[in-house]
Amino acid sequence: MPANLFKVNEKEYILPGSRACQGCGLSLAYRYMLKALRENTIVTLPACCLCVLQGMYPSTPVLVPALNNSFASTAASASGLVAGLQALDRSDITVVAMAGDGGTFDMGIQALSGAAERETDFIYVCYDNEGYMNTGTQRSSATPLGALTTTTPILTKQQQKKDFIKIVEAHDIPYLATVSPAYPIDLYDKFVKAKKIKGTRYIHIYAPCPPGWTYPPKDTVKMGRLAVETGVAVLFEVEDGKFRLTGRSKTLAERGNRLPVINYVEKQGRFRKMNIEQLNQLQAWVNRKWDEYMKRTEQD
């Protein structure tokens, strides 16, 4: 059972009227993330969907302090916050760096790798909506095979998604977890846990995106669930190197009732040009990743 099922922080840290899109998966995740992290938190972020959510000067719907910085610099910005707070004897504050997949998988990888290697005491959050959604759905290295984007407009993306989590894990950080806004208590639990741990922590949010993935805004939770139920997204945590499936992914593994990826793919307009060969390749990729996770579950 989730640790915080009956005791989620009731306080809201995002006021009504944010500039995020209707049905935004990131917004839902951010809401529960801030509930878990509470007041004594500083967020730093690049230009991205979150920057839009944070609002236009001079108003913001968010009740935690935030520092906007340039696109490549999210994790370095967190390093600066941590160093500055340390120098001023204010290291009780939780520092969070939060960027999308473009700002993490692509442009932000150098700063994140550097900060993680330096064992910087912060939580890095990647909200992965699988493309440059803020600029109008361009391809990123997180975009899945067969997806239409505005820069893969005819042929669809020809490569599989970068397994970025593996890259982060190679930094031997004390805590790494994947979450989905479709499973808010699992998400909440992981942020509560991450907050208590020292060192670099990484949390990966699979954030469904109605305009980018082309599905009705009301279906964000459904899309998040389908991602997990088909194994496209896997919920787990790695604490001090120990791997553990959590929530829905854990029960899927126990019961062996994972759905085929077609159930997920057919619901999204971005996959409308996907051919059968690509579908099989995507299924094979998901199976291979799933098997790796199963093997780790048995080992650990």
Added chain:
Amino acid sequence: MSKVQIMTGNQAAAVGATLSGVQVVAAYPITPQSQLAEIMSQQIEGGKLRAEYVRVESEHSAMTVCISASTVGARVFTATSANGLLYMHEQLHWAAGARLPIVMCCVNRGVGAPWTIFNDQQDSLSQRDTGWLQIYCRNNQEILDTVIQAYRIAEKVYVPVMVCFDGFVLSHTMMPVDIPDAGAVRKFLPPYKPHTILSPEDPRNINPVLFPGRRENTEGVLCDGYMEMRYKLFAALDGARDVIIETDDAFAEVFGRRHGGMLWEYMTEDADVILTGIGSIASEATVAADMLREEGVKAGVVGIRVFRPFPKEDVRRALRKAQAIVTFEKAVSYGYEGGLCSDLKAALYGTEVKAPVHGCIAGLGGRDVKARELAEAVKASLADIEDGRTEKTLWLNCFTG
């Protein structure tokens, strides 16, 4: 109490930063700055300076760390050279736009391609429009003193300051330097008071997206738009001149040394021809001026100490009696001429100073600059002026086919 030690320019900069009580240092090694980064880590690891040292993975991150640490209220320091500075370019704009009083040493070096590790000033001069204040030093004493002054200036006008000094020529050359008393520096430089502190006690969304127009906040107060904020940065640099001069005066009062404020002059009082330059090349020009005077040419030197804000009133005053002006620059704006030459001409336009201005490009990528060559260039310029020949950019000590 003060004491004199023999040290390199990099050491002088490190002593200046240490005396300034910097709280966060972030740096990435690059020749000829490396020694400065090394000394700062030695100071901190050795317990001589209580500060955080962030050994970043790039210059872009070095400036980012400075930006964020400054935003939470820490006094920060970094240093770089050449391509490292170019790699920071995006964050230089960010630091100035965010109005953070960051101080950075730029140990001047030529930029690639092709690679050179040697000195010129193309790196910092090509950052002219980033909104940073730029101060250039001519010797190691000035480096130490200017770093301390830079914090006082930056924290008064909320504009970042680049303290520039020539790679190898100063960074790796030993000179006697008088080290100011630490207590006196603390008095001269009060603790940093940020204009806005990023803190959970007063949550704000800092550096967010702005609309083109001005906009009301939730209390109905009309707030600045992007353009008003940019105007304020422009006005801050414009108004920094008084602060720079006041700071140099106040420094002189406490420590008995002044460095000229916006610019320094050498034998300009009766000079017919004035040589100008930025940094160590201007020091070299004083030797050239002596040579010219021995040959009967009344020469003087104006050394540009502050390049941004440009010392327009100061050059008009210093050059008012000049019959001819020759600039010597270790950088060039490709497709036109040296940047100092352009700015100087612009500053004199429409004033009573009608002297022709000739521009020389010298010493790129560490090419040797000899006082004798500067003197010869001045004589050639004077001959050109006499013959009424139009001015063109001369490439000194360079095979131009």
